[in-house]
Amino acid sequence: xxxxxxxxxxxxxxxxxxxxxxxxxxxxxxxxxxxxxxxxxxxxxxxxxxxxxxxxxxxxxxxxxxxxxxxxxxxxxxxxxxxxxxxxxxxxxxxxxxxxxxxxxxxxxxxxxxxxxxxxxxxxxxxxxxxxxxxxxxxxxxxxxxxxxxxxxxxxxxxxxxxxxxxxxxxxxxxxxxxxxxxxxxxxxxxxxxxxxxxxxxxxxxxxxxxxxxxxxxxxxxxxxxxxxxxxxxxxxxxxxx
Amino acid sequence: xxxxxxxxxxxxxxxxxxxxxxxxxxxxxxxxxxxxxxxxxxxxxxxxxxxxxxxxxxxxxxxxxxxxxxxxxxxxxxxxxxxxxxxxxxxxxxxxxxxxxxxxxxxxxxxxxxxxxxxxxxxxxxxxxxxxxxxxxxxxxxxxxxxxxxxxxxxxxxxxxxxxxxxxxxxxxxxxxxxxxxxxxxxxxxxxxxxxxxxxxxxxxxxxxxxxxxxxxxxxxxxxxxxxxxxxxxxxxxxxxxxxxxxx
Numbered sequence: 001x002x003x004x005x006x007x008x009x010x011x012x013x014x015x016x017x018x019x020x021x022x023x024x025x026x027x028x029x030x031x032x033x034x035x036x037x038x039x040x041x042x043x044x045x046x047x048x049x050x051x052x053x054x055x056x057x058x059x060x061x062x063x064x065x066x067x068x069x070x071x072x073x074x075x076x077x078x079x080x081x082x083x084x085x086x087x088x089x090x091x092x093x094x095x096x097x098x099x100x101x102x103x104x105x106x107x108x109x110x111x112x113x114x115x116x117x118x119x120x121x122x123x124x125x126x127x128x129x130x131x132x133x134x135x136x137x138x139x140x141x142x143x144x145x146x147x148x149x150x151x152x153x154x155x156x157x158x159x160x161x162x163x164x165x166x167x168x169x170x171x172x173x174x175x176x177x178x179x180x181x182x183x184x185x186x187x188x189x190x191x192x193x194x195x196x197x198x199x200x201x202x203x204x205x206x207x208x209x210x211x212x213x214x215x216x217x218x219x220x221x222x223x224x225x226x227x228x229x230x231x232x233x234x235x236x237x238x239x240x241x242x
Numbered sequence: 243x244x245x246x247x248x249x250x251x252x253x254x255x256x257x258x259x260x261x262x263x264x265x266x267x268x269x270x271x272x273x274x275x276x277x278x279x280x281x282x283x284x285x286x287x288x289x290x291x292x293x294x295x296x297x298x299x300x301x302x303x304x305x306x307x308x309x310x311x312x313x314x315x316x317x318x319x320x321x322x323x324x325x326x327x328x329x330x331x332x333x334x335x336x337x338x339x340x341x342x343x344x345x346x347x348x349x350x351x352x353x354x355x356x357x358x359x360x361x362x363x364x365x366x367x368x369x370x371x372x373x374x375x376x377x378x379x380x381x382x383x384x385x386x387x388x389x390x391x392x393x394x395x396x397x398x399x400x401x402x403x404x405x406x407x408x409x410x411x412x413x414x415x416x417x418x419x420x421x422x423x424x425x426x427x428x429x430x431x432x433x434x435x436x437x438x439x440x441x442x443x444x445x446x447x448x449x450x451x452x453x454x455x456x457x458x459x460x461x462x463x464x465x466x467x468x469x470x471x472x473x474x475x476x477x478x479x480x481x482x483x484x485x486x487x488x489x490x
Contacts, residue, residue, distance in 0.1 A: 049388075052388070052392050053392075054388050054391060054392070074394055076392065077392065077393075078388075078389060078392045080385055080389070082383075082385055084383070084385050084386050084389050086386070086403075086404065086407065086408075086485075087485050088407045088408075088410075088484050088485045097390075097393065097403070098393040098394070100399075100403055101390050101393050101394070101395035101399050101400070101403055101404075102393065102394050102395065102399070103399065147393065
């Protein structure tokens, strides 16, 4: 059904001789959502940066591979908690930023199509400061999709939004990222339960999979299975923190 | 409203000046009255205009060249860590040498013409422009730089499409400072050795006890500086609004 590859990361990472995580093994199934939860400082951001091939300030020994054995470079796009929009560019110009940065000719009609699909068709010429937080995050989603990459990493992209807007954004992202291999880093058990095909808990001891309800995402957040999973996950996380 | 405030300030300044003349009873070759200075300005309009033109050319050329050189330097420093390591300490060292002390050397090398004054204005604004713009280029949100890198951008394109637009407000602040410093540089150059320009005319008038002419020249110099400050300020304001931060 999909060509998005599965991604496997195995290895350890150290900052100046201190291990951040040791012999971590994480697999992101192809074309599915993996939600990653864990306390702050456990290395979630470092792992994202490793996958994105960004500077981590430490040293990684291990391997990051794709199931189709092709190199990952240029096949991963990224969306952060902050929208990272350029305030001097319009919505449309922000969406085509990637093409501009690579010196390519952007496909303007595709860009407009994506802007329409995130519901900002009438706002394409506006600057970011003229938009609400939720609208700006929708522009960031359109920009991420414009990159047309099979793997998408989301670093708490909805955490700064109000509850209603967050739920809308979750549904929109789930719909628009169908078929892609997605890793969502989140602190919110409800969000993870709603969106994840699998949930991975990351701790100092490594990564463990959390049992999922037998329904498919996006899950109804009133369904008993979803609620039970959420509650159990929250209990587990609280036990970890206290 | 703001323009009216300026008028009131000028009126107040004139009143204080006139009061000083009355209260001290100083002779006109020590402290001429505003009216006397206005007469001197009227009588010597051609002379003052001619010298003001020279000073204006020096200031504007010094400003343009200094800004261009500062912008180019800042971009190169921001692009190359090696250049930063080698050139930054040198740049800071040059700031330890008072520009006033270099003026006689520049006059010796470049003569009494406008070249030494342009260079003087250039030197005095080069560091503030370079430093302000370089700070802006280096202070860009790391998240945006990371995003650009994941999109496959080269450092040169990141510079062009992200760092430079994001640093325009900082450059705007540098330009405001430059507009204040450039006239100072040109006039210092003229005092050290010149045959034209308002600084030269002031020294000449002073030597002949034409204090009213000296004051008239000084006021014209101040008017040039204020005009420049407003013009550059308008440009800097636009640059500051360009990458207006998003309200959170």
